[in-house]
Amino acid sequence: MTGTLFIVAAPSGAGKSSLVNALLAREPGMALSISYTTRPPRSGESEGSHYHFVDRDAFGRLRAAGALLEHAEVHGNLYGTSRAAVERELVAGRDVLLEIDWQGARQIRAAMPDCVGIFILPPSRAELERRLRARGADSDAVITRRLHNSHEELRHAGEFEYWIVNDRFERALEDLSAIVRAVRQRAPLLWPRPLALLDALLKDG
Numbered sequence: 001m002t003g004t005l006f007i008v009a010a011p012s013g014a015g016k017s018s019l020v021n022a023l024l025a026r027e028p029g030m031a032l033s034i035s036y037t038t039r040p041p042r043s044g045e046s047e048g049s050h051y052h053f054v055d056r057d058a059f060g061r062l063r064a065a066g067a068l069l070e071h072a073e074v075h076g077n078l079y080g081t082s083r084a085a086v087e088r089e090l091v092a093g094r095d096v097l098l099e100i101d102w103q104g105a106r107q108i109r110a111a112m113p114d115c116v117g118i119f120i121l122p123p124s125r126a127e128l129e130r131r132l133r134a135r136g137a138d139s140d141a142v143i144t145r146r147l148h149n150s151h152e153e154l155r156h157a158g159e160f161e162y163w164i165v166n167d168r169f170e171r172a173l174e175d176l177s178a179i180v181r182a183v184r185q186r187a188p189l190l191w192p193r194p195l196a197l198l199d200a201l202l203k204d205g
Helices: 017-027 056-064 083-091 102-111 125-135 140-154 171-182 195-203
Strands: 005-007 030-034 068-074 077-082 094-098 118-122 161-167
Touching: 005 102, 005 171, 017 030, 017 094, 017 102, 030 195, 056 068, 056 077, 068 083, 068 102, 077 083, 077 102, 083 094, 094 102, 118 171, 118 195, 125 140, 125 195, 140 195, 161 171
Parallel strands: 005 094, 005 118, 030 094, 118 161
Antiparallel strands: 068 077
């Protein structure tokens, strides 16, 4: 039996990485795909644990060789997923989790229609901005760009099977775990979609 490919996407600041890391700590049988990126490492990030850090020339060679399952430019940086690494884990029967943006998710969905898409929503635009500033990792200009880009990212939430509102972290983590369990058991799961929240997120700012 092959594994299942889970895709988790969100606008920057929605808490996607924290939820993914907490899920992986709960699910030792799930593998995280380590993406390639051209952006420089942030404080505390290390090669091979958070990303494979490469320059644009190296990224271009990977893309030209067909080594990337998906690739996209996000906030001015290039990101991509190793095709060989994902396929190796799935064939071995392990579930794989990809933490990517909607562009990459669309490419993977075309190549692997059985993948499961999960979109993380922030509880409000004000909270999204607060979280971005609280990270202390980006300049005001970068934060402004990320907030602007979040509108386009949120417009693609409807392309994902499941939505999770990351208001209270523990509850959002339980929701994420519930989706994984349901998919593993191949049980249908009716997940309410907070359409009013998405509408407000797109109108604010």
